[in-house]
Amino acid sequence: MKKSSLAGIILSGIMSWQTSSAQEMVYKVPPKEISDIVLAPSSPSVIISNNSQWLLLLDRAPFLSIAELSEPEYKLGGTRVSGSFVPSRVVGYSGARLIDIKTKKEYAIGGLPEDVHIFDAEWSPGSSQIALTVKGRDGYYLWLVSLADKQARQVSNRRLNKTVATTAGRGGGRTRSNWLSEESLIVSTVPSSTKTLPLPSPVPTGPVIQESDGKAAPVPTYQDLLKNPYDELLFDYLFTVQLVRISPEGEKEIGNPGIYLQVSLSPDKQYLLTSTINKPYSYIVPMQSFPQTYSILSAEGKLVKEIAKNPLTANGLGYDMASPFPRYYSWRPDKPSALFWVEAQDEGNPRKNKVPFMDAVYQLQAPFSGAKQLVAKTELRYQGIQWGDDTFALLSEGSRQTRRVKTYTFAPAQPEQKPVLLFDVSTDDNYADPGTPVSISNAYDKRILYTDKTHSELLLISDGASPEGDMPYLSRYNLKTKKNTILWRCTAPYYETIVDIVDPAKLQFITARQSLTEPINYYLRDTKAKKSDALTAFLTPYPQLAGMKVEKMKYKRADGLDLTASLYTPVGYDKDKNGRLPVLMWAYPREYRSANDAAQVRGSKYIFPIIDYRSPVFWVTRGFAVMGDVEMPIVGADGVEPNDNFISQLTMNAEAAVKAIYESGVGDTSRLAVGGHSYGAFMTSNLMTHTNIFKAGIARSGAYNRSLTPFGFQAETRTYWEAPEVYHTMSPFDYANNLSGALLLVHGDADNNTGTFPIQSERFYAALKGHGATTRFVLLPYESHSYSAKESILHLLYETDTWLNTYVKNKK
Numbered sequence: 001m002k003k004s005s006l007a008g009i010i011l012s013g014i015m016s017w018q019t020s021s022a023q024e025m026v027y028k029v030p031p032k033e034i035s036d037i038v039l040a041p042s043s044p045s046v047i048i049s050n051n052s053q054w055l056l057l058l059d060r061a062p063f064l065s066i067a068e069l070s071e072p073e074y075k076l077g078g079t080r081v082s083g084s085f086v087p088s089r090v091v092g093y094s095g096a097r098l099i100d101i102k103t104k105k106e107y108a109i110g111g112l113p114e115d116v117h118i119f120d121a122e123w124s125p126g127s128s129q130i131a132l133t134v135k136g137r138d139g140y141y142l143w144l145v146s147l148a149d150k151q152a153r154q155v156s157n158r159r160l161n162k163t164v165a166t167t168a169g170r171g172g173g174r175t176r177s178n179w180l181s182e183e184s185l186i187v188s189t190v191p192s193s194t195k196t197l198p199l200p201s202p203v204p205t206g207p208v209i210q211e212s213d214g215k216a217a218p219v220p221t222y223q224d225l226l227k228n229p230y231d232e233l234l235f236d237y238l239f240t241v242q243l244v245r246i247s248p249e250g251e252k253e254i255g256n257p258g259i260y261l262q263v264s265l266s267p268d269k270q271y272l273l274t275s276t277i278n279k280p281y282s283y284i285v286p287m288q289s290f291p292q293t294y295s296i297l298s299a300e301g302k303l304v305k306e307i308a309k310n311p312l313t314a315n316g317l318g319y320d321m322a323s324p325f326p327r328y329y330s331w332r333p334d335k336p337s338a339l340f341w342v343e344a345q346d347e348g349n350p351r352k353n354k355v356p357f358m359d360a361v362y363q364l365q366a367p368f369s370g371a372k373q374l375v376a377k378t379e380l381r382y383q384g385i386q387w388g389d390d391t392f393a394l395l396s397e398g399s400r401q402t403r404r405v406k407t408y409t410f411a412p413a414q415p416e417q418k419p420v421l422l423f424d425v426s427t428d429d430n431y432a433d434p435g436t437p438v439s440i441s442n443a444y445d446k447r448i449l450y451t452d453k454t455h456s457e458l459l460l461i462s463d464g465a466s467p468e469g470d471m472p473y474l475s476r477y478n479l480k481t482k483k484n485t486i487l488w489r490c491t492a493p494y495y496e497t498i499v500d501i502v503d504p505a506k507l508q509f510i511t512a513r514q515s516l517t518e519p520i521n522y523y524l525r526d527t528k529a530k531k532s533d534a535l536t537a538f539l540t541p542y543p544q545l546a547g548m549k550v551e552k553m554k555y556k557r558a559d560g561l562d563l564t565a566s567l568y569t570p571v572g573y574d575k576d577k578n579g580r581l582p583v584l585m586w587a588y589p590r591e592y593r594s595a596n597d598a599a600q601v602r603g604s605k606y607i608f609p610i611i612d613y614r615s616p617v618f619w620v621t622r623g624f625a626v627m628g629d630v631e632m633p634i635v636g637a638d639g640v641e642p643n644d645n646f647i648s649q650l651t652m653n654a655e656a657a658v659k660a661i662y663e664s665g666v667g668d669t670s671r672l673a674v675g676g677h678s679y680g681a682f683m684t685s686n687l688m689t690h691t692n693i694f695k696a697g698i699a700r701s702g703a704y705n706r707s708l709t710p711f712g713f714q715a716e717t718r719t720y721w722e723a724p725e726v727y728h729t730m731s732p733f734d735y736a737n738n739l740s741g742a743l744l745l746v747h748g749d750a751d752n753n754t755g756t757f758p759i760q761s762e763r764f765y766a767a768l769k770g771h772g773a774t775t776r777f778v779l780l781p782y783e784s785h786s787y788s789a790k791e792s793i794l795h796l797l798y799e800t801d802t803w804l805n806t807y808v809k810n811k812k
Contacts, residue, residue, distance in 0.1 A: 499522070
C-alpha cells in the first residue's frame with residue numbers, strides 16, 4: 001500500500017520525485033556545474049585590528065553535515081543552543097592568519113590544534129592580543145594569540161558559556177568583551193557546580209496551564225519558547241553563567257552565577273553593569289521580555305547599586321510601541337562611569353497616551369547615590385545617541401508609522417537647551433540619507449564622534465545612493481552652513497565601501513572593493529596623497545563564470561513607477577545567435593509609504609555575485625536568464641495602507657518585469673519561473689494563485705495562511721480582526737484552488753522564524769494536492785529558516801534544478 005506524498009515527507013524528510021509515493025529516501029546532488037559553485041571555498045572573513053595595523057583572516061569552515069545538524073539542540077526562551085553552551089548551527093572558522101598592513105607580510109598563527117574549530121574572534125583594545133573561542137573535547141575554551149610571537153595559547157580550563165551575548169548594550173559603542181587590560185578580561189563561563197543535563201520525568205506531574213488576566217496582550221507568533229517546567233530546568237542549566245576574571249595572575253570568580261543578558265564594563269573599568277533574568281519565566285514571549293534586574297557591581301563583583309527591577313514585559317503590537325519600563329541601559333563612552341538609559345513618557349503606547357515627548361534619556365554618574373539627571377527628551381521614539389562630550393552629541397528619534405528619522409545636535413550637559421535639527425529623512429529615501437558620522441577611539445578605548453575642536457564639522461560615510469546605484473563616499477559636513485563636501489567617492493566599475501578609518505585628520509582609511517568579476521579585496525587609501533595599496537588578493541571562487549554578463553535593467557510599472565532588476569545571462573550568450581532563454585525571476589516584496597521612495601534604484605550594478613544556496617544565479621549555468629533582485633514594491637499613500645492593494649500591485653510588478661525581459665530580446669515569456677525565500681515565497685505563491693504568468697514557482701520557507709499570524713506580519717500591524725479582508729486576500733492558502741503552473745514548496749522542519757511554522761507549507765501542500773494542483777513538498781530534516789547542512793543544500797538545489805527543467809526549460 002502506497003503512502004501519501006505528505007506522509008512520505010514527514011517520515012523521511014525528503015520526498016521522491018514520484019507524484020504520490022516515497023521510494024527514494026536519500027539525499028540527491030545537483031548537476032556538477034551547480035555543485036562546483038556551491039561547494040567552492042569562500043574568501044576568508046577579515047577583522048581589522050583596533051589600531052588599524054593588522055588584518056586577522058579567518059578561514060570559513062565548510063558546511064555542517066546532516067549528522068552534526070542532527071545532534072541535540074535545545075529550543076528555549078526564543079533561541080537555540082547546543083549542549084556545548086554555544087548557539088547551535090554556527091559553522092565557525094577552520095583557521096586563522098595575520099597580515100601586517102604596513103609591510104603586507106602574512107603570518108601564520110602557531111599553537112592552534114590541527115583540526116581547529118574557532119567559534120569567534122576579537123582583538124584586544126590595544127591590538128596586542130586576539131581572543132579566540134576554540135572548540136575542545138567537551139566544550140569551548142578561551143585562547144589568546146599574542147602579536148609578539150604570533151602564538152595561540154589556551155589560557156583557562158574553564159568552559160565558556162556563549163549562549164547569551166554578554167557585551168555592551170545599545171548605545172555603548174563597539175561590541176566586544178570586557179577587557180580589563182591587554183591580557184586580562186572578564187568572560188562568561190559554565191559554573192563549576194554545573195554537572196549533567198537534567199533528564200525529563202517520564203510521568204508528568206500535572207497539566208501545563210496558561211491564563212490571561214483579562215488585559216489585552218497581543219504578541220507575535222514567536223517560536224522556540226519555553227513550554228513546560230522541564231524546559232525551565234533546561235533553561236537554567238544551559239544559560240546560567242559564572243563571570244570570571246582571567247589574567248596572567250590567575251582566575252577570580254566575580255559575583256554569583258546567574259542568567260546574564262548583559263554584562264558591560266564601565267569605560268574606567270571600575271564597574272560592571274549587569275542585567276540578570278528573574279523568575280517567573282514566560283511561555284509566550286522570549287527571554288528578552290522575562291523579568292530582569294539591572295545592577296551595578298564593582299569590578300570585583302560586589303553589589304554597588306540595584307538600578308531597576310523590571311517585570312515581565314510584552315510590548316504589544318503596533319507602530320512605535322516600547323517597553324513601559326526603563327530600557328537601553330548602557331555606559332556613556334565619553335565618561336569614566338556614567339550610566340544612561342531611556343524611559344517611555346507615554347507608557348510605551350503612543351496610541352493610548354498622547355504626550356509631547358515619547359521618551360526621555362537619563363543618566364546617573366558614579367558613585368550612583370544621587371538623583372537621576374535628565375539628558376534629553378524626544379518627541380518621537382528614541383533611536384540612539386552618538387556621544388562626543390558634554391557640549392556636543394547627536395540624538396536620533398524616529399517613527400515606524402511615518403518612516404522618518406530625525407537627528408539633532410545637542411549638549412548633554414544642558415538638557416534645557418532645545419536640540420538643533422540636523423537631518424530629517426525618510427527611512428525609505430536612500431537618496432537623502434546623509435550617511436553615518438565617523439567615530440574614533442578615545443582614552444577609554446570607546447568610540448566617540450570625530451569632530452573638529454569647535455564642533456562645526458563632521459565626517460560622514462554614506463552609501464551614496466543615486467539613480468546610478470550606490471556609489472559610497474566620504475564627505476565633510478559643515479554644521480553651520482549645512483554644506484556637504486565629498487572628499488572621496490568610489491568610481492565605476494567598482495563598488496567600494498569604507499570599512500575602517502585609519503586617520504581621519506589625514507583622510508586615511510581602509511576600503512573593501514569589488515566588481516562584477518573581482519571578489520571583495522581590501523585596500524589602504526590615502527586621500528590626500530591620492531594613492532592606494534592593495535592589502536589582499538583574494539581570487540574569484542567561480543572562474544567558470546568569468547564570462548557571465550550582468551546588467552542593471554530599468555523599466556516602468558503600468559502606473560509609471562520606476563523599477564529595476566539585475567539580469568544575468570550565460571557565459572557566451574548572444575541573443576541574436578542563441579535566441580530567447582527561459583527565465584527565472586527571484587524577488588522579495590517591500591512596503592513603502594511613497595511612490596518616489598519606492599522608485600529609487602537600490603544596490604549597485606558593480607557588486608560581485610556571491611553565490612550561496614539562496615542565490616538564483618546557479619541557473620545561468622543551466623541555460624536560464626536570471627532576473628535577481630526584481631523590485632516588488634507595495635506602495636501605500638494618502639491614508640491607504642500598502643497591503644490594501646497588495647495583489648494588484650504585486651501583479652503589476654510581475655507584469656512589468658515580464659514585459660521588460662521580453663522587450664530586451666533575452667527572455668522567452670512562455671517559459672517563466674518565479675521564486676523566493678520567506679516573504680519571497682509568500683510572494684511567489686500569491687503570484688501563482690492570482691495570475692497565470694508563470695509556468696513554475698519555487699517557494700522556500702514561506703507563510704501562506706495569514707490567519708496563522710493574526711497579530712500582524714512583516715510591516716502589517718493591523719490584526720486579523722481589524723482587517724480580515726486583507727488577511728484573506730493576501731493568503732494564497734485561501735486560493736489554493738486557483739493555482740496556475742507547478743509549485744515547488746520547500747521548508748525546514750525546524751523553522752525558527754516568527755510566523756513561518758512548517759505547518760504553513762504542510763497545510764498549503766495538502767490544500768493544493770486536494771485540488772489537483774501540480775505541486776511538490778520537500779521537508780528538510782533538522783533545517784531552520786535558513787538551511788545549514790551540506791546534504792540539505794545540495795538536495796535543495798537538485799530539487800530546484802529538476803523542477804525548473806521539467807516545468808519551465810523543457811516544458812512541452
